[in-house]
Amino acid sequence: MTILVTGGAGYIGTHTLIELLQAGHQVVVYDNLCNSSRIAVQRVEEITGKKVDLIQADICDRQSLDQTFSTYEIDAVIHFAGLKAVGESVEKPLTYYQNNVSGTATLCEAMSAAGVKQLVFSSSATVYGDPQSLPIREDAATGATNPYGRTKLFIEEMLRDLSISDPAWRIALLRYFNPVGAHPSGLIGEDPQGIPNNLFPYITQVAIGQRQTLSVFGDDYATIDGTGVRDYIHVVDLARGHLCALERQNSNPGLLTVNLGTGQGYSVLEMIKAFATASGCDIPYQVVARRPGDIASCYADPSLAHEELGWKAEKGLDEMCRDGWNWQSRNPHGYKPAV
Ligand code: NAD
Numbered sequence: 479m480t481i482l483v484t485g486g487a488g489y490i491g492t493h494t495l496i497e498l499l500q501a502g503h504q505v506v507v508y509d510n511l512c513n514s515s516r517i518a519v520q521r522v523e524e525i526t527g528k529k530v531d532l533i534q535a536d537i538c539d540r541q542s543l544d545q546t547f548s549t550y551e552i553d554a555v556i557h558f559a560g561l562k563a564v565g566e567s568v569e570k571p572l573t574y575y576q577n578n579v580s581g582t583a584t585l586c587e588a589m590s591a592a593g594v595k596q597l598v599f600s601s602s603a604t605v606y607g608d609p610q611s612l613p614i615r616e617d618a619a620t621g622a623t624n625p626y627g628r629t630k631l632f633i634e635e636m637l638r639d640l641s642i643s644d645p646a647w648r649i650a651l652l653r654y655f656n657p658v659g660a661h662p663s664g665l666i667g668e669d670p671q672g673i674p675n676n677l678f679p680y681i682t683q684v685a686i687g688q689r690q691t692l693s694v695f696g697d698d699y700a701t702i703d704g705t706g707v708r709d710y711i712h713v714v715d716l717a718r719g720h721l722c723a724l725e726r727q728n729s730n731p732g733l734l735t736v737n738l739g740t741g742q743g744y745s746v747l748e749m750i751k752a753f754a755t756a757s758g759c760d761i762p763y764q765v766v767a768r769r770p771g772d773i774a775s776c777y778a779d780p781s782l783a784h785e786e787l788g789w790k791a792e793k794g795l796d797e798m799c800r801d802g803w804n805w806q807s808r809n810p811h812g813y814k815p816a817v
Pocket residue numbers: 484485486487488489490491508509510511512513514515535536537538557558559560561562577581600601602603654655656657
């Protein structure tokens with residue numbers, strides 16, 4: 479198949495390109511590079527030995543989308559493109575609604591006009607808000623707590639309506655838990671701009687000496703050690719999930735919503751310990767106040783993904799830490815040259 483990968487130059491996108499290329503698919507990357515680098519795509523070419531066309535354009539730009547669909551014979555779209563910083567979304571909600579929600583509507587219009595009706599969408603566990611019960615199943619109540627999360631919820635609703643309006647659409651809503659780690663080659667990985675918002679890249683930057691101390695946001699939650707618990711998933715496992723979703727769509731039209739998580743939660747302190755062991759580095763930390771909007775615990779019931787997609791996470795916490803450290807230590811400045 480030929481797959482258009484929006485946001486394909488980003489963290490999860492590049493890892494998914496590798497899985498797609500290694501499975502024999504052709505890929506076309508469509509990315510405006512607002513949060514990524516062309517070098518990441520070149521690294522994918524290096525790893526796979528295959529050529530990747532990169533179109534630098536915006537999903538809000540209908541003309542560029544139409545041009546892309548007329549240049550390539552696209553069979554399906556994997557749609558990663560979006561802004562994802564929770565704090566920024568609180569400050570600039572309209573930017574998030576415009577980019578994520580309107581951008582997705584424009585993409586779907588262009589797909590429809592081109593007769594391409596197979597879509598895999600990057601949703602998030604954030605749509606569950608503060609979960610009532612754990613592990614979280616796909617039929618749990620939804621309700622996001624910030625504009626970023628609401629863009630994911632609104633897009634899910636929009637895509638659900640689209641699939642009702644026209645049964646020819648095949649749509650997978652993949653709700654990711656917390657992706658971490660990197661490709662084992664150490665050539666691609668997460669490259670956050672500025673101060674990382676998320677725990678794992680913050681830990682790796684403390685380990686490499688770029689940041690002095692990790693702030694642990696609260697140790698008074700009702701969890702094993704008082705710190706927040708999350709379902710961390712190796713990004714390569716997550717990437718494989720997209721391939722499984724595409725394969726399932728080939729024999730099943732309609733809309734499917736699935737969690738992609740491991741089912742296992744780890745606390746912040748457990749993460750620090752595991753990373754220190756894998757890297758051999760000290761991770762100095764101090765406990766500070768809770769981060770507003772954070773929840774105590776969040777982990778998936780991943781059984782539906784197993785039943786429907788035949789997919790299961792295979793890589794454990796040690797591998798997540800080892801591969802994350804391999805990427806960070808080989809690329810201390812991410813894709814940027816050393817200064
Ligand atoms: P990322 O920022 O590394 O990748 C997103 C890519 O989309 C970037 O390359 C960026 O340049 C591109 N992009 C953004 N807006 C665009 C636009 N208007 N037009 C074209 N390209 C655009 O992020 P990621 O971690 O790889 O996340 C991929 C997707 O998965 C996002 O939709 C994100 O919301 C979702 N997600 C991520 C996480 C996570 O923790 N990383 C968790 C749940 C869901």
